[in-house]
Amino acid sequence: MAKMHGLDWLFSIGVIFFLISLWGIGANDVANSYATSVSSKSLTLVQAGCLATITEFVGAIALGQGVTSTIRHGIFSIDPFEDSPGVLIMAMVVAEIGSATWLTICTKLGFPVSTTQSIVGALVGVGIAADIHVNWGWKDGSVSQIAASWGIAPAIACGFGAILMMTIKLLVHQQKDPLKAALRVITFYYALTAGILALFIVISGGHGIPSPEDLGAGKACAIVLGTFFGVWAISAIFFLPYYHAKLIREDRRLRIWHIPMGPLLWKQDYNLYFPGDPNSAVVPNYYSTEYTGGDAHKNDGKSSSRDSDEAGLDKPYGAGPRAGVSVGQQDTNEKEVPNKVQPDADGMKGLDEGVQRARQADLKAVDALPWAHPRRIWATIRMVLFYGITRDVIGHQSKGLEDVHNRAPQFDNKVEHLWTTAQVCSAMIMSIAHGANDVSNAIGPFTTEYETWSTGITSAETETPTWIKAVGGLGLGFGFWTFGYHIMRNLGNRITKHSPTRGYSMELAAAITVLLASNLGLPVSTTQCITGAIIGVALTNNDLKSINWKQIGKIFIGWVLTVPCAGLVSGIIMGMALNTPVWGPGNP
DSSP: OSSSSGHHHHHHHHHHHHHHHHOOEEEEETTHHHHHHHHHHOOOOHHHHHHHHHHHHHHHHOOOOOHHHHHHSBBOOOOGGGHHHHHHHHHHHHHHHHHHHHHHHHHHHHHHHHHHHHHHHHHHHHHHTTOOOOOOOTTTOOOHHHHHHHHHHHHHHHHHHHHHHHHIIIIIIIISSSHHHHHHEEEHHHHHHHHHHHHHHEEEEEETTTOOOHHHHHHHHHHHHHHHHHHHHHHHIHHHHHHHHIIIIIOTTOOGGGGGGGGGGGGSSSOSSOOOOOOOOOOOOOTTOOSSTTTOSSOOOSOHHHHHHHOOOOOOOOHHHHHHHHTTSSSSSSOOOHHHHHHOTTTTOOOOOOHHHHHHHHHHHHTSSTTHHHHHHHHHHHHHHHHSSOOOOOOOOOHHHHHHHSSSSOHHHHHHHHHHHHHHHHHHHHHHHEEEHTTHHHHHHHHHHHHHHHHHOOOOOOOHHHHHHHHHHHOOOHHHHTTTTTHHHHHHTTTTTOHHHHHHHHHHHHHHHHHHHHHOOOOOOOOHHHHHHHHHHHHHOOGGGGOHHHHHHHHHHHHHHHHHHEEEEHHHHHHHHHHHHHGGGOOO
């Protein structure tokens, strides 16, 4: 039972801004994990939304403890609040208000800012306004260490990204037969991804997982290496024959649910259960243009964009010319697609005019119904739940950005397709890492509010309740689901051209950096880590003009403004609150 019922009103305000803060972090920051997967066409926005809800929850529950304690009592000591627990609650509530306000503004404006910097800046503003000593010096959890990690982490992620992409270029893309080379090494990259996740789960410990000290070096190494070689073997048994049949033999009937057939797919004649369309494309065209402006879609209604026609690709995306069809020759087996029109104001690509007219008529019919009509209620619920995952975050109308994309080397589409599974796995690891690291930006202050309100005691040594971390994980997923698309546009192809091999390198590099920081208790910025990784991978194009430096500059401006703006908002509110009569002598 709560001890400080006199401050129920303040705790209620804290709950509201805790939820707003979670929503803002989910909308602004979760895009870091899945933006490259969606922009490289490895995932759809709907698939990314479903995965984000699960992986953010897992990261928050399983790995979120260490950073939470840093946010709660690393910026400044809570000893001055020992005799004034009510003021401590107010300080944490104000920090949530400052951080949530700034995140909401930036998300609306499309600035992918650091949510870590936002809460740290807000806490610094609270500390200065309350005349409390802020831990600027170089020690665990101090502002200086956190600030240093903001610069060091992007550089590390940049290095990891460049190294990973260079290994793929060296071992695969630059080989005489890239597809055969890719089939030789892809299982190793699957195993590497799984091994990295196992390593950090073992190192983190907690939640029923023995600590490395309890396990011992031998058992810990056995778990990591067992995971690595186990996934390597499973990939070789099941994934390798599937991709060989799909890409080498070009069996267009194969679908992902045929992977369990494993060794049976090595045979020349095999029977498939629930076969796919034999006339479908072998793989998508990961290098089809996203440019929707100018004359990109001025065609006769029977073919797609100019780039696809010149390559003889399947519609809407394809693997390249079929047997007997040379580059530049029209593939007569291609399917017709409706003529496309310009995106609407929300960036959603339209279909043909007939479909658009039918949809508009349907919307008008629904609007004419009474507000309590079941059909109108269902339409409203559907709009709220699915609006955020039906936007187009890939298409653009910038000729300059299209020129940036054209400077990136294009690799074999079949090779790129091999890395889609690995990229999705790396995105999931990145999302788990984000849930572990950045959920603390909201639940750290709120845990202090809750523990102080419920016990009436000021303490920095309390455990974060599991239910708070669960709410935090779900809140992050909900933020991404409803408004994450707005930031995904700016962190996707608007920086550089993405493809599965590039996206895999970006996401895994950022995930390694974030997981390292989470294990050390450093609340680094996942935004800065993924941006650093994107730049590192883009640099392997050997062309600085293949990076949209204007977009990088906009992101950098958001980073610079975050700490002072969030601190200013929380500092002003804290200063006004401390000078109100309610906090006078005799009050908590």
